[in-house]
Amino acid sequence: MPRTDAELLELLQNRFQQVNKQVARSCEKVGRDPKGVQLVAVTKSVSARVIRLVQQLGYIKFGENRPQTLWAKAEELPGVEWHFIGHLQRNKIDRTVPLLTLFHSVDSARLLQSLAEFARKQLLSPRILLEFNCSREEAKGGFAPQELPAMAELVREANPLRIEGLMTMAAYGADPEATRPTFQELRQLRDQLQQQTGVMLPELSMGMSHDYPIAVEEGATLIRVGSNLFEGLEAE
Numbered sequence: 001m002p003r004t005d006a007e008l009l010e011l012l013q014n015r016f017q018q019v020n021k022q023v024a025r026s027c028e029k030v031g032r033d034p035k036g037v038q039l040v041a042v043t044k045s046v047s048a049r050v051i052r053l054v055q056q057l058g059y060i061k062f063g064e065n066r067p068q069t070l071w072a073k074a075e076e077l078p079g080v081e082w083h084f085i086g087h088l089q090r091n092k093i094d095r096t097v098p099l100l101t102l103f104h105s106v107d108s109a110r111l112l113q114s115l116a117e118f119a120r121k122q123l124l125s126p127r128i129l130l131e132f133n134c135s136r137e138e139a140k141g142g143f144a145p146q147e148l149p150a151m152a153e154l155v156r157e158a159n160p161l162r163i164e165g166l167m168t169m170a171a172y173g174a175d176p177e178a179t180r181p182t183f184q185e186l187r188q189l190r191d192q193l194q195q196q197t198g199v200m201l202p203e204l205s206m207g208m209s210h211d212y213p214i215a216v217e218e219g220a221t222l223i224r225v226g227s228n229l230f231e232g233l234e235a236e
């Protein structure tokens, strides 16, 4: 039986409330203001219909990881702040970047340079984060932490891009507590890069359904939550 809009709204409202409550608990534990944590709802598994209902509840920050899906949804859904969280091939920069509020996953020097070139030509100044592979899993993209010293120059020369912080994905494991060192490392990398460049890097995009309570304790300013909000709604 497909769910009605009213049923879906109620379910979504409950799930968003659960996440907000957990964010508040994690903030309280470490003395942070919950206003410093933005929830990005990762909508990659759900339809435009479900996203529209979420918008009705007052949430507008949505994350997608595939450019083609993002293009289609952006056309259908005005009034959204799109966050890109996947790997972007350079030939898709033109069509993707103008749609974005924040590009979380800039994962190579080549991509960074192509973005800067695009931004100069189009007179844009996109907001971006640099993705680091702190878990050191081979399958994951991102800059390696040991590349940090060489990155100061990249950051200083990224004009007109606005580099606002760092992003990472922790390794998935049974125990969320095991992700803590990954998040601590990202914060330390941010502190170092900020010091080396004098560029302010306030944003830390870290934490997913499985581990966002830990990420918030460790200073996340953006959490990217998908399955906790949308599990079981893939067919709606």
Ligand SMILES: *Cc1c(COP(=O)(O)O)cnc(C)c1O
Pocket: 042, 044, 065, 085, 086, 169, 208, 209, 210, 224, 225, 226, 227, 228
């Ligand atoms: C899918 C995805 C998420 C959300 O993951 P969940 O475990 O479903 O919360 C967050 N970040 C990135 C980069 C993703 O691809």
